[in-house]
Amino acid sequence: MGSFTPKSFAPLDPQSFSDESKAVVDFIAEYYRNIEKYPVQSKVQPGYLSEKLPDTAPYAPESLDDILKDVSESILPGLTHWQSPNFFAYFQANASTAGFLGEMLCSGLNVVGFNWISSPAATELESIVMDWMGKMLKLPSSFLFSGTGGGVLHGSTCEAVVCTLAAARDKTLEKLGGSENITRLVVYASDQTHVTVKKSAKLIGITKSNFRVIPTSFSTKFSLSPENVQAAIEEDIKAGLVPLYLCGTIGTTACGAVDPIMELGKIAREYKMWFHIDAAYAGSACICPEFRPYLDGVELADSISMNPHKWFLTNMDCCCLWLKQTKFLVDSLSSNSEYLRNNASESNSVVDYKDWQIALSRRFRALKLWIVIRKHGLANLMYHIRSDVDMARRFEALVVADRRFEIVVPRKFALVCFRLKPELESEGSKLNRKLLDAVNSSGRAFMTHGVVGGRFYIRVAIGSTMTEEHHVDDLWMLIKEKAQNCSYSN
Amino acid sequence: MGSFTPKSFAPLDPQSFSDESKAVVDFIAEYYRNIEKYPVQSKVQPGYLSEKLPDTAPYAPESLDDILKDVSESILPGLTHWQSPNFFAYFQANASTAGFLGEMLCSGLNVVGFNWISSPAATELESIVMDWMGKMLKLPSSFLFSGTGGGVLHGSTCEAVVCTLAAARDKTLEKLGGSENITRLVVYASDQTHVTVKKSAKLIGITKSNFRVIPTSFSTKFSLSPENVQAAIEEDIKAGLVPLYLCGTIGTTACGAVDPIMELGKIAREYKMWFHIDAAYAGSACICPEFRPYLDGVELADSISMNPHKWFLTNMDCCCLWLKQTKFLVDSLSSNSEYLRNNASESNSVVDYKDWQIALSRRFRALKLWIVIRKHGLANLMYHIRSDVDMARRFEALVVADRRFEIVVPRKFALVCFRLKPELESEGSKLNRKLLDAVNSSGRAFMTHGVVGGRFYIRVAIGSTMTEEHHVDDLWMLIKEKAQNCSYSN
Numbered sequence: 001m002g003s004f005t006p007k008s009f010a011p012l013d014p015q016s017f018s019d020e021s022k023a024v025v026d027f028i029a030e031y032y033r034n035i036e037k038y039p040v041q042s043k044v045q046p047g048y049l050s051e052k053l054p055d056t057a058p059y060a061p062e063s064l065d066d067i068l069k070d071v072s073e074s075i076l077p078g079l080t081h082w083q084s085p086n087f088f089a090y091f092q093a094n095a096s097t098a099g100f101l102g103e104m105l106c107s108g109l110n111v112v113g114f115n116w117i118s119s120p121a122a123t124e125l126e127s128i129v130m131d132w133m134g135k136m137l138k139l140p141s142s143f144l145f146s147g148t149g150g151g152v153l154h155g156s157t158c159e160a161v162v163c164t165l166a167a168a169r170d171k172t173l174e175k176l177g178g179s180e181n182i183t184r185l186v187v188y189a190s191d192q193t194h195v196t197v198k199k200s201a202k203l204i205g206i207t208k209s210n211f212r213v214i215p216t217s218f219s220t221k222f223s224l225s226p227e228n229v230q231a232a233i234e235e236d237i238k239a240g241l242v243p244l245y246l247c248g249t250i251g252t253t254a255c256g257a258v259d260p261i262m263e264l265g266k267i268a269r270e271y272k273m274w275f276h277i278d279a280a281y282a283g284s285a286c287i288c289p290e291f292r293p294y295l296d297g298v299e300l301a302d303s304i305s306m307n308p309h310k311w312f313l314t315n316m317d318c319c320c321l322w323l324k325q326t327k328f329l330v331d332s333l334s335s336n337s338e339y340l341r342n343n344a345s346e347s348n349s350v351v352d353y354k355d356w357q358i359a360l361s362r363r364f365r366a367l368k369l370w371i372v373i374r375k376h377g378l379a380n381l382m383y384h385i386r387s388d389v390d391m392a393r394r395f396e397a398l399v400v401a402d403r404r405f406e407i408v409v410p411r412k413f414a415l416v417c418f419r420l421k422p423e424l425e426s427e428g429s430k431l432n433r434k435l436l437d438a439v440n441s442s443g444r445a446f447m448t449h450g451v452v453g454g455r456f457y458i459r460v461a462i463g464s465t466m467t468e469e470h471h472v473d474d475l476w477m478l479i480k481e482k483a484q485n486c487s488y489s490n
Numbered sequence: 491m492g493s494f495t496p497k498s499f500a501p502l503d504p505q506s507f508s509d510e511s512k513a514v515v516d517f518i519a520e521y522y523r524n525i526e527k528y529p530v531q532s533k534v535q536p537g538y539l540s541e542k543l544p545d546t547a548p549y550a551p552e553s554l555d556d557i558l559k560d561v562s563e564s565i566l567p568g569l570t571h572w573q574s575p576n577f578f579a580y581f582q583a584n585a586s587t588a589g590f591l592g593e594m595l596c597s598g599l600n601v602v603g604f605n606w607i608s609s610p611a612a613t614e615l616e617s618i619v620m621d622w623m624g625k626m627l628k629l630p631s632s633f634l635f636s637g638t639g640g641g642v643l644h645g646s647t648c649e650a651v652v653c654t655l656a657a658a659r660d661k662t663l664e665k666l667g668g669s670e671n672i673t674r675l676v677v678y679a680s681d682q683t684h685v686t687v688k689k690s691a692k693l694i695g696i697t698k699s700n701f702r703v704i705p706t707s708f709s710t711k712f713s714l715s716p717e718n719v720q721a722a723i724e725e726d727i728k729a730g731l732v733p734l735y736l737c738g739t740i741g742t743t744a745c746g747a748v749d750p751i752m753e754l755g756k757i758a759r760e761y762k763m764w765f766h767i768d769a770a771y772a773g774s775a776c777i778c779p780e781f782r783p784y785l786d787g788v789e790l791a792d793s794i795s796m797n798p799h800k801w802f803l804t805n806m807d808c809c810c811l812w813l814k815q816t817k818f819l820v821d822s823l824s825s826n827s828e829y830l831r832n833n834a835s836e837s838n839s840v841v842d843y844k845d846w847q848i849a850l851s852r853r854f855r856a857l858k859l860w861i862v863i864r865k866h867g868l869a870n871l872m873y874h875i876r877s878d879v880d881m882a883r884r885f886e887a888l889v890v891a892d893r894r895f896e897i898v899v900p901r902k903f904a905l906v907c908f909r910l911k912p913e914l915e916s917e918g919s920k921l922n923r924k925l926l927d928a929v930n931s932s933g934r935a936f937m938t939h940g941v942v943g944g945r946f947y948i949r950v951a952i953g954s955t956m957t958e959e960h961h962v963d964d965l966w967m968l969i970k971e972k973a974q975n976c977s978y979s980n
Contacts, residue, residue, distance in 0.1 A: 006873040011586035011803050011866065012573070012955040018519040022512050024591045028598035029508040042610050046839045049614035055636065057622040061867040064591070071595065075857075078611025082601045083502070090608070090829070093851075095600040096501035101514050101554070105561065107593040107805045108518035110585040111572045118580070120532050121568025124539035132547040146545065155645060156849035166693055179697040180673045195827040196850055203656055203823075203848065205695020207669040254829055309851070313501050315597045316853050333693075337685040338941045339580070339744055339949065349536045358693065358848070359646035360686055361583075361799070363806050367565075376501065377551040383496040451828045459829070465502040 004060035020064050027068055031076070032083065035466070039443025040086045044078045080446065085466040088475065089448040091253065091281050091310050091415075092463040098375035099315035102368025109367075114360050116350035117342040123351050126153055126366035133320055133369065136287045136378060137306075140299045143322040151322040152356040153365045157280045159358055160305035160321040161200040161247070167328040168245045168274035168302075169204055176242065185244040186210045186236050190224040190259065192252040192452070194278060201245075210241065218453050221410060222255055224248060226263035233271055245274045248301075250294050251282025254450040254459075255409040255417045258282070258294050265300025277304040280319070282413050284311040285389070288382050291413075311414075311463050313384060314372045318365055330355045388414040388463045391472045395460060398476045404483060408457040417450060419457040420483055429456035431486055438482035445475050494550035510554050517558055521566070522573065525956070529933025530576045534568045570936065575956040578965065579938040581743065581771050581800050581905075582953040588865035589805035592858025599857075604850050606840035607832040613841050616643055616856035623810055623859065626777045626868060627796075630789045633812040641812040642846040643855045647770045649848055650795035650811040651690040651737070657818040658735045658764035658792075659694055666732065675734040676700045676726050680714040680749065682742040682942075684768060691735075700731065708943050711900060712745055714738060716753035723761055735764045738791075740784050741772025744940040744949075745899040745907045748772070748784050755790025767794040770809070772903050774801040775879070778872050781903075801904075801953050803874060804862045808855055820845045878904040878953045881962045885950060888966045894973060898947040907940060909947040910973055919946035921976055928972035935965050 010016075052074040082093050113122030130151030134144045141147025154160045165187070173179055187201040191213050201211050212232050216222040233243045246268045248259035261277060268275035277298060283306025285291040298304060305321040308314035323329055334355035344350045354360050376384070392414040399405045399418045409417045420435055422428035432449070436458050440446055450459050462472060500506075542564040572583050603612030620641030624634045631637025644650045655677070663669055677691040681703050691701050702722050706712040723733045736758045738749035751767060758765035767788060773796025775781040788794060795811040798804035813819055824845035834840045844850050866874070882904040889895045889908045899907045910925055912918035922939070926948050930936055940949050952962060 004867065004869045006867075006870045009866075009870050009873065011584075011588065011870075011874065012522060013587070014519040014522040017522065017587045017590065018515055020587055020591060021515040021518075021594065024594050024598075025508055025511040025515065028511075028594065029504040031598065032502060032504040032507065041607070044610050046606065046610070046834060046837075047614070049611060050618060053615075053618055055618070055621065056625050057863045057868055059868045061870055062864045064865065067861055067864055071857075075611045075615065078609070078614060079599060079601055080607065080609045082609070083599070090602070093600055093602050095598070097503070097507045097510055098501065100507065100594075100597055101510060103597040104511065104514050104518065104590075104594065107590055107597075108514075108521070108585070109569060109573070110583055110805050111569055112580070112583050112806060116536065117531070117570065119568070119570045119572070120534050120536070121539060121565045124537070124568060125543075125565065128540060128543055128545070131545065135546050156851050158849035158851075162693070162848060169695075179699075180670075182672060182695055183670050194850075195825040199823065199825040203652070204693060205659075205672055209669075253827070315600050316602060317851060333689065335685040335689040337743070339938055344536060347536075358652060359648040360684075361646050361648075361807060367561075371557055373547045374552045374557055375554065376499075377494065378547055378549045379494045380496045380499050380501075380551055383499065384501070448829055 023064060035081055035084050036086065038076065038081050038084070040081050040084045040446035041440050041443065042078050042080045043443065049074060049078055083464065083466065085464055085468065085471045086445040086475065087464045088460045088462060089446045091461050093309060093316055094311060094313050094463055094465040095315045096313035096372060096465055098372045099313055099368055102371040103315050105367045106364045109364060111364055112361050113364055114354040114362055115340060115342070115345055115352035117344045119364070122364045122366065123353055125370055126353065127351055129366045129370045129373070130320060130322065132373060134322055137283065137295065138292055139304070139322060142299065142324050143304065149322060149324045150326045150351070151320060152353055153369065154319040154321055154357055155317040156319050157194065157278060157305055157307060158196040158200055160319055161197055161276065161278070162203055163329060163333060163357060164274065164276050164303045165200055165204045165245055167332040170332040171328045172242065172244055181242065183207050184240065184242045186212060186241045187244055188212045188214065188229055188232060188246045190214045190216050192216050192222050192254055192257050193247055193249055194253050194280065197247050216257070222252065222257040222452055224259040224264065226260060226267055229264065230267055233267070243271045243273045245276065247276050247278055250277060250279040251413055253281065255452055256282065256412050256415040257409070258412060261295065262297030262300065265297045269300055275301045277301045279304060279306040281307070281310050284308065285385050285413050287378065288385055308369055308372065311385070312372065312381070313376065313465065314369055318369055326356070333357065391467065391469060392416050392462045394469065395462065395472050395476060402480070408455055409452060414462040416460045417457050420486060432456050432458055435479070435483055435486045438485065439478055442478065442482070444478055513554060525571055525574050526576065528566065528571050528574070530571050530574045530936035531930050531933065532568050532570045533933065539564060539568055573954065573956065575954055575958065575961045576935040576965065577954045578950045578952060579936045581951050583799060583806055584801060584803050584953055584955040585805045586803035586862060586955055588862045589803055589858055592861040593805050595857045596854045599854060601854055602851050603854055604844040604852055605830060605832065605835055605842035607834045609854070612854045612856065613843055615860055616843065617841055619856045619860045619863070620810060620812065622863060624812055627773065627785065628782055629794070629812060632789065632814045633794065639812060639814045640816045640841070641810060642843055643859065644809040644811055644847055645807040646809050647684065647768060647795055647797060648686040648690055650809055651687055651766065651768070652693055653819060653823060653847060654764065654766050654793045654813070655690050655694045655735055657822040660822040661818045662732065662734055671732065673697050674730065674732045676702060676731045677734055678702045678704065678719055678722060678736045680704045680706050682706050682712050682744055682747050683737055683739055684743050684770065687737050706747070712742065712747035712942055714749040714754065716750060716757055719754065720757055723757070733761045733763045735766065737766050737768055740767060740769040741903055743771065745942055746772065746902050746905040747899070748902060751785065752787030752790065755787045759790055765791045767791045769794060769796040771797070771800050774798065775875050775903050777868065778875055798859055798862065801875070802862065802871070803866065803955065804859055808859055816846070823847065881957065881959060882906050882952045884959065885952065885962050885966060898945055899942060904952040906950045907947050910976060922946050922948055925969070925972055925976045928975065929968055932968065932972070934968055
């Protein structure tokens with residue numbers, strides 16, 4: 001051990017807090033200014049960082065300057081730059097100054113609002129913001145606190161799905177009268193549903209063979225067919241199984257497909273199943289009247305979730321979950337312990353969000369979403385969605401105008417799915433993988449891929465906060481440039 | 491709707507990012523400077539905030555000044571001030587400048603490191619920091635990446651427990667050869683184990699009646715008795731059940747009890763159960779040689795978790811989980827989807843942390859813990875723990891020296907459990923509740939309570955970052971002052 005001897009130290013001294021925080025603000029602002037200089041997808045090799053950093057913690061303190069130097073020299077080269085305007089991969093995680101300010105306040109106040117009394121403002125602001133957001137999406141009042149429902153902020157869609165699945169499971173097991181019935185419960189989703197639903201079902205103890213993956217196809221633009229869902233349910237009932245949970249998606253990850261919410265909702269009602277709507281990506285768009293029709297039928301759902309941390313200018317992490325009958329969530333997730341007992345909770349006049357989520361502890365995420373909404377206003381938030389969709393439309397038109405390319409699945413939001421047309425269908429995958437690799441390895445843009453109906457294609461998700469029209473045009477130029485070298489024979 | 495018409499807007503413009511972030515830094519620094527002026531526990535009434543804020547989102551953008559004014563006037567009064575030096579409730583959530591800087595970088599870079607390729611630095615720094623932390627705790631190399639194990643950062647102990655329970659469940663069900671055996675699996679904990687374990691067991695589908703709560707008592711200072719655990723296991727086996735998971739705790743929430751890790755580990759080995767150690771609170775102390783003996787026997791555990799967001803100067807949220815056989819975690823939690831496929835993952839040469847946690851998405855939490863460790867160094871981190879323990883020892887001595895009071899459970903770390911001695915045991919609860927309410931409602935300090943062996947007591951958890959000796963002395967003065975009015979007859 002070193003020879004450093006600590007004296008009294010003040011890890012939260014307001015003056016050095018202020019000075020050092022401002023240095024980091026400058027560091028991040030400079031990062032944003034230079035962000036286009038980095039290769040979008042990191043070019044490091046596995047294990048690169050362990051060669052740069054010591055393998056044990058330092059004994060003596062180190063300076064912020066030294067730490068920021070290491071961030072610049074060792075961390076930044078190993079990042080894939082999600083905030084780059086040339087990031088078109090997965091779905092974006094669009095940060096904003098407003099979201100960042102909210103995160104700062106959340107982290108600076110550092111309260112742990114597990115129940116109302118532990119910080120009433122954290123609970124009450126969350127309930128208010130959930131109603132604001134629900135009203136922006138024109139959710140029925142049955143999902144709002146001002147109506148008969150309510151909402152909560154989770155960290156991820158997966159958490160929202162795990163919690164609603166558990167609520168549905170416990171409600172149904174109670175009705176069936178025995179926990180051994182857990183092996184009879186069946187969950188339904190499509191082959192386009194996010195993999196998180198399958199993972200969540202497994203996590204809460206649904207038998208692996210009781211997770212139904214309903215196939216979709218080009219004929220429905222990869223949206224779930226109500227007839228196929230109903231047929232699967234009928235078959236399971238005949239086999240003595242119990243339909244539990246159906247997940248419909250608004251804006252699937254692979255290709256942005258939208259499931260028919262109204263029809264699925266009717267089926268779920270008929271069979272008394274829990275119906276959850278996963279609007280993680282495209283839920284944000286539904287604040288615009290022109291996209292709101294995708295939500296028609298939401299009144300038939302039991303729960304709906306969407307992620308402001310994707311397309312709503314809200315820094316990670318933030319997932320909104322609304323429920324109609326919050327009682328079932330609380331029944332399944334509540335926990336009581338003597339040290340948490342307090343008059344407010346026992347009066348039943350307050351929300352204790354620990355009973356609406358997996359963990360006991362929780363961050364004050366509502367500040368972030370509240371500031372995002374206020375600093376932009378609904379007007380600018382709609383403007384933001386529409387400008388991304390316009391850019392995607394522009395990109396789509398460029399693809400369509402070039403006869404070497406084709407759109408694979410029609411665009412609905414700001415995700416464009418396209419490919420180089422192969423001479424032989426069997427070569428499509430190889431050809432487009434080559435193009436994708438060429439673009440990504442250039443460092444000038446980063447896209448990912450999908451496969452639907454056996455067809456490999458390239459996904460361009462537009463929506464990084466700093467992306468402007470010229471970035472989209474540059475991307476298209478880059479794709480065309482790289483496509484030159486992707487001859488069909490190679 | 492308003493008349494505001496949005497023009498082009500730039501939600502992440504570096505200059506306004508910098509200006510506005512600095513304004514918020516100043517706001518938070520000012521909050522810290524004034525933090526002792528607020529009542530520690532909020533005095534608002536349920537529903538207070540909905541009277542102050544509009545019930546719908548604004549259409550036009552609002553200024554940061556207006557927002558910060560609302561934070562001051564509407565949010566701060568509704569906070570229970572976890573960063574106050576007079577906060578002695580629950581366990582502390584000790585923030586630090588270092589932790590805040592890490593949160594800023596995490597939020598500013600806003601990368602989503604679900605797999606290696608999506609931001610290699612996020613994954614690799616996490617693995618490196620988990621090894622640093624593991625070495626600081628002198629964990630056997632079987633828990634380190636540099637050995638044969640590995641670690642991951644979760645958001646909470648609950649997530650760590652859910653994930654390890656699921657891993658144990660799936661490993662055991664595989665061995666038993668059928669998912670219907672889920673109803674035979676049994677989880678063991680004590681009546682002092684955090685309620686999160688019971689909640690987690692229910693979440694992953696363990697039958698409610700198969701959660702064993704082993705009673706503890708004054709005779710073992712509320713530590714789990716190995717004999718009682720073994721007896722419960724034997725009884726379950728006789729009944730045809732399958733022992734699955736045993737949780738031992740280092741520093742229980744109610745009274746800071748420590749379970750006998752070595753003995754429990756031997757039992758778990760004997761019955762081939764998963765043994766998890768929950769060191770959420772007191773794990774931090776184990777970086778000091780004088781506390782490390784509590785971890786003896788950790789080599790017999792399958793997993794161990796502790797929360798830097800409690801007592802390790804790391805802002806929310808941050809929970810370290812180490813495992814010996816990471817394979818079982820990954821087997822249970824892995825999910826694959828075409829859009830996530832990449833060469834690095836398929837080469838099996840990298841860690842994909844999405845398979846080590848509940849959600850797909852994840853924040854770059856490792857930055858925070860890395861900066862906390864570097865900016866303080868092991869020397870100052872030990873100093874920090876020891877100074878809190880010294881203050882607790884000082885407070886304990888004050889209690890002991892006053893014959894009206896007594897220590898209820900002997901102190902091990904920085905949590906003091908005491909009470910006013912009642913004339914009649916049957917009046918102890920009423921008397922101490924009255925004292926607790928009197929102190930808390932003064933606004934000058936905030937403490938919580940516990941009940942062990944039927945005895946109600948007051949918990950003083952020392953460890954808020956800004957707490958100094960004089961705060962502890964003031965607390966004692968306040969308690970004595972209020973105790974004057976708690977006559978035995980009232």
